[in-house]
Amino acid sequence: MKTDNSNIDDLREVLHWIRNLVTGRLKIHFSQIDDYLVENIAFSEETTGLASFAITHQPTFIEFAVLALSYVPHIQPDFFNKIIAEYLPDGGDFPEFGCVKGTNHRGILPTGETAQFIIAGDDIGKRIAVQRLFSSEHWFAKEHVLWLEQVREGEPAMSGRMIMNPEIVELLTLGTVSKPSFSIDFPAEHIETEMDWDDLVLPETTFRQIQEIEQWIACNETLINDWGMKKRIKPGYRALFYGPPGTGKTLTAMLLGKQTGNEVFRIDLSRVISKYIGETEKNLARLFDKAENKNWILFFDEADALFGKRTDIRDAHDKYANQEVAYLLQRVENYNGLVILASNQRSNIDNAFSRRFQNIIPFPMPRPEERLSIWKKTIPQQLPLDMDLDIENIALRYELSGAAILNIIQYCSIQLLADTAPFLTAEMLDAAVRREYIKEGRIT
Template identity: 65%
Template sequence: MPTQNAQNLEQALIWLRSFISDWLNVYLGKAQDFEIEPLSLHNENSTLAAFINQHKPSYEELTLLMLALAPHLTPSFFSKLIAEHLPEGGDFPEFGGVKATNHRGLLPTGETAQFILAGDDLEKRLDVQRLLGYEHWFAQKHILWLEAVREGEPLMSGRLLLDPEVVEQLTVGTVSKPRFSMDFPAEHITTQMCWEDLVLHTNTFRQIREIENWIKHNGTLLHDWDMAKKIKPGYRALFYGPPGTGKTLTATLLGKQTGKDVFRIDLSRVVSKYIGETEKNLSKLFDKAEHKNWILFFDEADALFGKRTDIRDAHDKYANQEVAYLLQRIEGYNGLVILASNQRGNIDDAFVRRFHAIIHFPMPSTEERYEIWRKTFPPQLNIAADIDWQQIAARYELTGAGILNVTQFCAIEALADNSVCLDLKRLEAAILREYIKEGKVV
């Protein structure tokens, strides 16, 4: 595949170079006319061929794609072309193009596309502008678009921007998961656990299964059953309950079970005290997630999804605008969004009305704690006869996360003294330690 992909990309660059060169010869009076040859690829087994087969681009659309991709493959692509036809140098504003900060070659703009595809024909130039408009599938699928320009500058002087993931897919054939950064304040979360390791209340589990059913069958419902015109494609759920009751693990398992990537949003990087910055950060996040079918998990969501306040000053006004903007973006997201909160009442009513599921994660009951205690300890640890898990579960009220902390502490202590044994004294000392940490009284 890598060799075949490189061969097809080289063939596409030759096609583009020939097209532009022939057009420049006509424009500069060195030729009368030329004929556009269709792109012929070496083989169909490449990411470029797969892209063309999937999207069926016209020759104009394929030209735009290759114009934007060319600098990523050959930095001097446009500079060499112009030098070949204007060996004595000189200004060539008709061609468009700009210099970048790090890249030393010429980067194509909307004006470059207009010049190559339309020349001085105003009607055709406007057609090219439409291809780069928001309504075109390039922009709708976040594949290719025009860079925004300063106020007053021609719209088409913006660079042709190709989504970095599209570049990666077309060149190396894979798309790496986005890294946590200021532009993408989210962490990809995974787990080695499975549903059998998770102990939840029966009603909670039933509602989780409903979400799992939506993930599996939503495509059929929208498209095969023709419901897309009646219902929105996304799904929104609220998980609420005390910390440590399984909200994050459940979201992660939903992704693992259904083959979806799960990203936990760091709201401390999203919320900003500066006016407009929170909306900007949210926009970057949702733009990146669009059409990926990721599961977005907003932990401790109260920070951003909390109740709106009465407007007493400018701060309240802009805070409410942030909530309204977030509501709009979540409703427009076509994947699963999960909000997690300690208290249901902390979430703004405008969000609550739009949730498809509101799922309570209560403190585990005695029976559920018994199951957690029984499942959590590793089999390599010998459990003393004086430990009765039923009594431990009934006596000590801990969450699943609390029990796991106790288990880890006991296991490390057993390994440290080479006993590989757990007795009641050590267990209760570890539970007391967890109680003190949580601020509880035994």
């Protein structure tokens, strides 16, 4: 996407176009003209944010007008104030126009009623057509592009402020959308790795199952659209990674993202789960709404906290806890991308989830030959080894995960870099292994 003068030219064109539309309606309203014509907008290049969005979604005249009305305050805050002042220089009430005041914004912001007035005037049929754009079945809602702010009970729904997805605002303005930052509103961390598949040591059966996920990512669009399977199968792909800590679950998720060009986000369940009724569902809704239609890989680490077995209902807390699981199950099933759940034990995950996984992949503790491969791949070439150090014997004697081996090598390397020894001896490595065992609580 370009963020150069081409996009700026398109922004100017949109401002000019929507101004003609608004002023034309106001001239009719104040009996200055009987009718007016606004031609379709012409964009400068297909690579700008605005042009690309228009080509992708092919909005109708009415759809584009609604989008432009909700967008202009983001690039020209006083847009509506200036135009209204031209026709009401002394001020006064103008309920037909339908704008509202914001909390921080000093100008006025368009509502659904604003769109109805400017596009349809008093034409009931056209006003209904505008209202249909805000239904849950329209692509505005389905793709989380634009929606109406909820109003108090009893007030007309169209009096709600038009809200454009901030990511769409960024795309139309800058031509690109930045990755979301970890926050209370988005409890997920973007993760990536410089490692490659050759750095990962797993059993052959596990690798074959991982390749099935790659194949789904590569072939899903063809299967759903070209082969007509959209009506028969649910969107997305759900996989469970289970095994002891440090066996490669997170690294595999990152490598899948790297291999397929999809962003990977690790969900912080401590930020998602709330003791307050309904808050967990809201947190999950924000997360999935943000991720929808972006081909993100959502990685739920230590998923037992939220995807664990449901309990018998003994009190209100159990009831709402089970509702959270049911809601989560629904969102996971309807997500059109890849969802990976990671757990230390397969038995910890509720059977209601297990039945809906396309793939359940074990990540066992590495066997001696796999541990030897991990040791060899992990030890840097610059690390001097004692001639008597037998790595094969170390791999055979100590049952360690890949992450534990990496911790040991890091510790030993720092010790040598600090000039505490000229080379790595068997005694030093044994002591480092014991140190790791103590950290894991395997010995005292």
